[in-house]
Amino acid sequence: MAQPQVYEYRLHSLRCECGHITRARLPEGVTANGYGPGVEGAVATLASCCRLSHRMIVEVMKDLFGVRMGLGSVTRILRRASAAVEKPVKEAKEYVRWYEGSKYVDETGWYQRGADGTNEDERQAWLWVTASEAATVFDVALSRSQKVAKQMLGEVAVGTVITDRYKGYSFIDVERRQLCWAHLYRDFVRMSERSGEAGRLGRQLKKLAEKLFRLRSQYQEGKLEENVWESESFGIRWRMQGLLERGAGVRVREQERSERTLTKNTCKEMLEVEAAMWLFLKKPEIGITNNEAERALRHAVLWRRVSFGSQSEAGAETVAKLLSVVMTLKRRGESVYKYLVEACRASHEGRAAPSLLPTSPSISNP
Numbered sequence: 036m037a038q039p040q041v042y043e044y045r046l047h048s049l050r051c052e053c054g055h056i057t058r059a060r061l062p063e064g065v066t067a068n069g070y071g072p073g074v075e076g077a078v079a080t081l082a083s084c085c086r087l088s089h090r091m092i093v094e095v096m097k098d099l100f101g102v103r104m105g106l107g108s109v110t111r112i113l114r115r116a117s118a119a120v121e122k123p124v125k126e127a128k129e130y131v132r133w134y135e136g137s138k139y140v141d142e143t144g145w146y147q148r149g150a151d152g153t154n155e156d157e158r159q160a161w162l163w164v165t166a167s168e169a170a171t172v173f174d175v176a177l178s179r180s181q182k183v184a185k186q187m188l189g190e191v192a193v194g195t196v197i198t199d200r201y202k203g204y205s206f207i208d209v210e211r212r213q214l215c216w217a218h219l220y221r222d223f224v225r226m227s228e229r230s231g232e233a234g235r236l237g238r239q240l241k242k243l244a245e246k247l248f249r250l251r252s253q254y255q256e257g258k259l260e261e262n263v264w265e266s267e268s269f270g271i272r273w274r275m276q277g278l279l280e281r282g283a284g285v286r287v288r289e290q291e292r293s294e295r296t297l298t299k300n301t302c303k304e305m306l307e308v309e310a311a312m313w314l315f316l317k318k319p320e321i322g323i324t325n326n327e328a329e330r331a332l333r334h335a336v337l338w339r340r341v342s343f344g345s346q347s348e349a350g351a352e353t354v355a356k357l358l359s360v361v362m363t364l365k366r367r368g369e370s371v372y373k374y375l376v377e378a379c380r381a382s383h384e385g386r387a388a389p390s391l392l393p394t395s396p397s398i399s400n401p
Contacts, residue, residue: 039074039101070112072383074102076376078109079116083357084371086338110350116375117353119382123391124356127170127363130392132187135194137321139166140187140204141328143336145175146344147351160344160351162335163187164362166327167194169392171362173335175351181206195314195321197328200304209310215325219305219312220244226282226298233298236282240275247271251323265316272313279306331362363391 048058074096081087081095089109096102104112131138140163147160161179165172165187176183181203188196192211198204199218223244226237250267253259282302305312315323335358345351360378364371378388 070102070104070108072376072379074100075112075116075379076372078104078112079357079375079379080372082109082113083338083354083361084365086334086341088341113353113357114349115382116379117356119378119388120356120360120375120391123378123388124172124359127359127391128172128187131165131167131170131172132189133193134167134169136168137195137197138188139197139322139325139328140164140184141199141325141332142179142201143332145339145351147175147177147348148344148346162332162339162355162358164328164331164335166331166362166366169363171331171359171366173331173355173358173362175345175355179203195318197322197325199325200308205308209308210314212308212311213314213318213321213323214308214311215323216244216248216312217324217326220248222301222305226301229295229298231295233282233295236278236298236302240278243271243275243278268316272316276306276309278302279309331358334358334362334365360391367393 044062046059048056050056077100078092078096081092082089087095089106092109093104093106096104142161142163145160145162147158158177160175160177161183163174163176163183172187174183174187176186184203185206188207190206192207195211195213196204196207197213197215198207199215200222204212220241223237223241227234227241229237247268250259250264250271254261254264279302282298283306315321335354338354338358342354345354360374361371364374374389374391381388
């Protein structure tokens with residue numbers, strides 16, 4: 036077991052005749068909370084990177100490092116670590132918002148207790164993520180509305196945004212939006228499992244999507260000439276559009292089963308954003324799935340299962356900031372622990388925490 040380094044500071048104090056007490060100050064970089072940046076960085080890493088519960092963190096800190104603390108100390112340390120990384124996380128969010136490359140956006144459910152911390156005031160919240168090449172940032176909001184998406188991406192989205200078909204992203208220009216083909220394929224699979232005409236339509240769409248995936252893979256591997264790829268992908272788009280128009284135009288009587296209605300509505304919704312399905316043909320460098328965002332959310336979902344969400348609004352903000360640190364550094368293969376220790380040390384010394392960005396690009400509105 037590693038032995039903790041414990042330092043004792045005795046501060047001389049004097050009481051004036053008027054009753055005022057004058058006490059000596061702690062040395063620079065030493066705070067009154069009782070824990071140094073090494074302990075704070077370890078606790079923040081165990082919570083955010085290893086997804087341990089507060090109770091488990093207390094046990095690990097005691098067993099591995101001989102550091103005794105209570106559950107309340109874990110909460111306070113996480114709040115301090117969150118405050119320490121506030122500035123670099125804010126910088127990363129601004130960078131991602133104005134980044135002109137590819138951005139992957141998604142959201143998942145979260146739970147947040149109200150101001151009084153009671154179960155009765157528990158509210159449905161949403162954890163949003165925006166992933167780019169340089170940084171991955173998170174936000175927790177009590178809404179899944181378009182308003183939140185605009186807060187993350189800006190009123191006018193910059194760069195290329197890869198999303199699912201959720202209508203909250205409809206404000207993004209179709210010339211800047213690429214729909215996730217993994218989600219589209221799942222829609223086609225659901226159609227294919229239906230009976231009658233809806234099932235036949237779904238099976239045809241599913242088969243075309245599989246052909247597209249196969250040809251794109253061959254093209255990216257250099258096994259398919261560019262002119263052949265362009266011709267084949269254009270043909271697939273033309274045939275798929277015809278199938279969607281057929282599905283959207285089918286007449287559905289009230290007594291008919293709901294499967295045909297579901298298929299008709301899905302086809303109509305896809306046709307409304309059909310151009311966003313095929314942006315990758317104009318911009319071959321972008322991805323056609325939203326897997327980057329989903330991978331980032333997977334880590335958060337596992338943390339949610341352990342923590343059951345956030346106990347307060349401040350706790351939700353802590354989660355979002357620490358997740359932003361973890362997933363940004365993990366993407367680059369850098370140490371989360373080393374960064375959090377340095378950020379906590381900087382906070383103790385009154386300095387700014389190091390940037391989360393690989394360089395320090397100037398961020399300005401285009």
